[in-house]
Amino acid sequence: MVDVPDPLFGPLEMAAVSQVLSSGQLWRGNGAGWGSEREWSDVAVADRLEDAVADKLGVHYVHAVNSGTSANEAAIASLGLAPGDEVICPAVSPVFVPFSILAAGCVPVFADVDPESLLVDANTIEAAISGGTRAAVVVHIWGMPAPMSSIMAMAERTGLKIVEDCAQGFGTKISGKPVGSFGDASCWSFQQSKHISCGEGGFFVSKSAEGYARGVLYSNAGIPNFRFNVDGFRPDNVAPEARGHVQFGHNHRISELQAAVAIAQLSRIEEFNRRRAELVKLVVAHLEQRGNTTLRVPAVLPDSKVSYWRYPILVPAGRGTFKGVSYLEPVFTQMHKERVTPFGVPIPEYVGYGRGECPGAELGVSQTRAVPIHHGLTDRELRDTLDLCLEGL
Structure with missing residues (x-):
């Protein structure tokens, strides 16, 4: 194996940032009249x-x-x-998943997961459906793909909308098709630890023009600055003196500097994922050398290619170190007690956030440890990290 060959952020990223700085345009803009004398959003790096x-x-x-x-x-x-x-989400997920549901004024409902893979499936999602359920979020945790074919078949039968959270799975495919291209929408991250990074950043994908327009308006302070030949979705009763914030929205715009680094990193994704695959082989070899029959790894979906963010290792129950059951976070304990969300939305009596709600999830985290699989690690760093991960076993 070869230790990480090139800087994580090297000449390509530096040249991209330099070009943006030289342009004098550090934000992507919203067209004429939106705060800059020099706007050329038609050629923006974003x-x-x-x-x-x-x-x-x-x-x-x-x-x-x-x-x-x-x-x-x-x-x-x-x-x-x-x-x-109500929006269903996995009981084991980054807390940003249920937090985003709360931010929309909706109520998170946690579905149980397989205690080995920590993934939801069609059955666990369907078991959480009530009369108030409108959508579900599927998280491809560690980069391992959830069974999207059966999930989408269930969604079509029940009328649910499906969001795929792919923050940990850039490069993961099911039957040759990338995760994030199955559901009605998907979300991705460029945070420092992810497959490609600009420090912070991300993007969302929609299957429909209408969904794309809603997401842009929410993220762009209600300004209908659409691309991909999407037009419309503007109210007819806009006052003449209004600037054009046609609905409520946050300012979640990506900067040109972030976009420049991200697009340079995207061009290197195959290089990064090859390195991640090398590191996985190193972990597997290390586990085989240990000969510890109490250690296992979760099975992956047949006909899938996994690009791991972290590599999960199953250990004896009670010896796990992963803390990932979202409903055990203090905010949900408080919600369980007060029966309202942080935004004052009532929580139905049949929705609970107490210990024991999802036994598969609680068992799963108790038997899971995970080693980082970052393409920036050297072989030696990976071995040292793995030894720390398995300490005491």
Whole structure:
């Protein structure tokens, strides 16, 4: 194996940032009249990033934002949900997943997961459906793909909208098709630890023009600055003196500097993922050498290619170190007690956030440890990290 060959942020990224600085245009702009005398959003680096991502994933509508969490929120906003609607999400997930549901005024409902893979499936999602359920979020945790074919078949039968959280799975495919291209929307992260990074940043994908427009308006302060030949979605009763914030929205715009680094990193994704695959082989070899029959790894979905963010290792129950059950976070304990969300939305009595709600999830985290699989690690750093991960076993 070869230790990490090139700087994580090298000449390519530096040249991209330098070009943006030389242009004098550090924000992507919203067209004439929106705060800059020099706006050329038709050639913005953020535009080029969105085009490159759309081409890479084979999707139609992409919008880049300032963080992976903002991408989560935009994906939920793209669905057109109403306050109080219930959205199912995995009991084991980054807390940004249920937080984004709360931010939309909706109620998170946690579905149990397989205790080995920590993934939801069609059955665990369907078991969590009530009369108030409108959508579900599927998280491809560690980069391992959830069974999207059966999930989408269930969604079509039940009328649910599906969001894929792909923050940990850039490069993961199911039957040759990238994760993030199955559901109604998907969200991705460019945070420092992810497959490609600009420090913070991300993007969301929508399958429909209408969903894309909703997500852009939510992320762009309600300004209808659309791309991909999307027009319309503007109210008819805008006052003449109004600047054009046609609905409520946050300022979650990505900067040109972030976009420049991200597009340079995107051009290196195959290099990065090859290195990650080398590191996985190193972990597997290390586990085999230990000969410890109490250590296992979760099975992956047949006919899938996994690009790992971290590599999960199953250990005896009670010896796990992963803390990932979202409903055990203090905010949900408080919600369980007070029966309202932080935004004052009532929580139905049948929705709970107490210990024991999802036994598969609680068992799963108790038997899981995970080693970082970052392409920036050297072989020696990976071995040292793995030894720390397995300490005491």
